[in-house]
Amino acid sequence: MQTPLTSKADQSQQRALENGCGAFVWDNASIVSHRGPDALDLLHRLTTKDLLSVKLGHSRRTALTSDRGRVVDVFLVVNTPEPEHEFMLISDSTDSKRLISAIDYYTIMEDAELADMSASSTRISLVGPTSKKTAEAAFGVNVEPDSSIEYAVGDDSVKIVSDSSRGVDWVEVICENGNLASVLSKITAAGAVEIDSANFEYFRIDHEIPGADREYGEHSNPIEAGLLHLIDWDKGCYVGQEVIARLDAYDKVQRNVKVLKSADPIGQGTKLVSDSKPAGIVTSSSTLENENGEFLSLALVRKAFLDSNTTLDADGVTVTVR
Amino acid sequence: MTMAPGRSVPINTIEITEKAASKVTKFAADKGMEKFGLKVSVKGGGCSGLTYTLDIVEGAEPEDKVIVFHGVEVYIPKKAFVYLAGTVLDFSDGLNGKGFEFSNPNAAKTCGCGTSFSV
Numbered sequence: 046m047q048t049p050l051t052s053k054a055d056q057s058q059q060r061a062l063e064n065g066c067g068a069f070v071w072d073n074a075s076i077v078s079h080r081g082p083d084a085l086d087l088l089h090r091l092t093t094k095d096l097l098s099v100k101l102g103h104s105r106r107t108a109l110t111s112d113r114g115r116v117v118d119v120f121l122v123v124n125t126p127e128p129e130h131e132f133m134l135i136s137d138s139t140d141s142k143r144l145i146s147a148i149d150y151y152t153i154m155e156d157a158e159l160a161d162m163s164a165s166s167t168r169i170s171l172v173g174p175t176s177k178k179t180a181e182a183a184f185g186v187n188v189e190p191d192s193s194i195e196y197a198v199g200d201d202s203v204k205i206v207s208d209s210s211r212g213v214d215w216v217e218v219i220c221e222n223g224n225l226a227s228v229l230s231k232i233t234a235a236g237a238v239e240i241d242s243a244n245f246e247y248f249r250i251d252h253e254i255p256g257a258d259r260e261y262g263e264h265s266n267p268i269e270a271g272l273l274h275l276i277d278w279d280k281g282c283y284v285g286q287e288v289i290a291r292l293d294a295y296d297k298v299q300r301n302v303k304v305l306k307s308a309d310p311i312g313q314g315t316k317l318v319s320d321s322k323p324a325g326i327v328t329s330s331s332t333l334e335n336e337n338g339e340f341l342s343l344a345l346v347r348k349a350f351l352d353s354n355t356t357l358d359a360d361g362v363t364v365t366v367r
Numbered sequence: 368m369t370m371a372p373g374r375s376v377p378i379n380t381i382e383i384t385e386k387a388a389s390k391v392t393k394f395a396a397d398k399g400m401e402k403f404g405l406k407v408s409v410k411g412g413g414c415s416g417l418t419y420t421l422d423i424v425e426g427a428e429p430e431d432k433v434i435v436f437h438g439v440e441v442y443i444p445k446k447a448f449v450y451l452a453g454t455v456l457d458f459s460d461g462l463n464g465k466g467f468e469f470s471n472p473n474a475a476k477t478c479g480c481g482t483s484f485s486v
Contacts, residue, residue: 090410090411091416112485152411153417
């Protein structure tokens, strides 16, 4: 195995994420417009969360699964204040076409259209306990939980969307590409610290936040991928519901997402072994060393090995389940 | 539901059984509708991804395909027809009956309750 280049986690960036507000500008994120009188009802019928109760100016994250119960994508549904029947879908996936084609496949009689806004829009995630206050100070708005607000920048608008589904305070800011510099300067002037991708990834792993095409994807179901909170069990049918309900009812889920610690970095995709028995697979790994001299990874770990302090072998590197 | 022995439906149409047609007529009468038809369609959603929809309506839309079985007009939107071609709609009653049942040769997979399918 080739040893990845490593460095220390940046303490000022990690402090901002843990105690203040970090601002991460995504190189590539899926931003899709879903417009039409049937759009919300269709998304409600297709995905794991009850979306019919998402009112104007509010948002909710949901998961689209296949009829085999595997995760196709996870996205924030934003019911934008203006115009009516227009929704913004924000996904961590870099492949917007996958989300569009999946929804389009199920659009038959519905009056709903999809448009890819990813290339013309920029996504900034404000993360940390003061992220809402930072957004409020930067844009002079009141940010309620799971709300969506528009802020005018010239003829364009910036969308400010709070997301309570991540387990940490999280606000999305979506703007036109041309407005990135001015929007980012407002955010940093309000106290946010810019976060680079390596430190953002370290934080995500440390906080056990599942990532697109890492912990969740066509290779995993939403329960094992740490997305249980995105399933509304009493909402009725959605694509994959029967399979997912069966997995839960008969306790058939075989793996869970866990944070691993190791003295050396390990690569994504490394198989975990315990006494020659398969124990899981590494789904995300950070090349940043923390203050304790540890490297962190996320893995889908088999049930028998989930206990804290269980040691496993990752291609010659000893890892410990945190 | 399995297709009745010996029954085959041409792929350019769908069929509703006499029992299903009589139920539709009864439901329309219960609603006080003199002129009616059965709209059969498909929408996204349900465990397997595509869900059948049935509605008793007063008339066809301009784009609907219209078929008559046992005195009942059946309206199928063109966009939905590709998913329904060759389907038989039956009705099963009694304690173990499921109500209206679709036997769709296009369905690769059907959910447990029979209301959704994938192709």
